[in-house]
Amino acid sequence: MTIKSRIVALVSWVDPWLLTALALGAWLRFSQLGDFDNQYYTATVVSMLKSPSNFLFASFDAGGVVAVDKPPLSFWAQAIPGALFGPAKWAVTLPQVVAGTMAIVILHIAIKPAFGRVAAAASSLTLAVIPASVIIDSRNEPDSLLSF
Numbered sequence: 001m002t003i004k005s006r007i008v009a010l011v012s013w014v015d016p017w018l019l020t021a022l023a024l025g026a027w028l029r030f031s032q033l034g035d036f037d038n039q040y041y042t043a044t045v046v047s048m049l050k051s052p053s054n055f056l057f058a059s060f061d062a063g064g065v066v067a068v069d070k071p072p073l074s075f076w077a078q079a080i081p082g083a084l085f086g087p088a089k090w091a092v093t094l095p096q097v098v099a100g101t102m103a104i105v106i107l108h109i110a111i112k113p114a115f116g117r118v119a120a121a122a123s124s125l126t127l128a129v130i131p132a133s134v135i136i137d138s139r140n141e142p143d144s145l146l147s148f
Helices: 003-013 016-030 039-048 052-057 073-085 089-115 117-129 131-137 143-147
Strands: none
Touching: 016 089, 016 117, 016 131, 039 052, 039 073, 039 089, 073 089, 073 143, 089 117, 089 131, 089 143, 117 131, 131 143
16 A cells, blocks of 8 residues: 555545544643643642652642542643643643543544434534533643543
8 A cells, every 4th residue: 555545545534524623622722721720739740749659649748648539540640741841730731631632533433433424523523612621621620531
């Protein structure tokens, strides 16, 4: 298979409505990266980076006594860019923005075979622009991983 035929096959597979929803959703989410910050969860990420025990249990305090009220998986995802780039607002929010943007693609792929192209386009465009989803995905709160 030549490169040209692979590109043609890829372009014919990708739905322009999916690209539109993805571009719009990514722009809405990434344009607000770091604008909203829950300081409680940012402090949790900072504490998690101080010791392996704090990391494992998503401990809020440096002593590892108090755990946050959410499951640690989303905080583990926040801790990775926090460790790489420092605990900046944008760094701890980055995993949620990426998860929210990828949820648009996953929803489109899940809906299209069962309900068709129109339903997939409508659902992915709705998820891309619905204010609740954009706000949740633009914050460093763990809820966007749930929707992902």
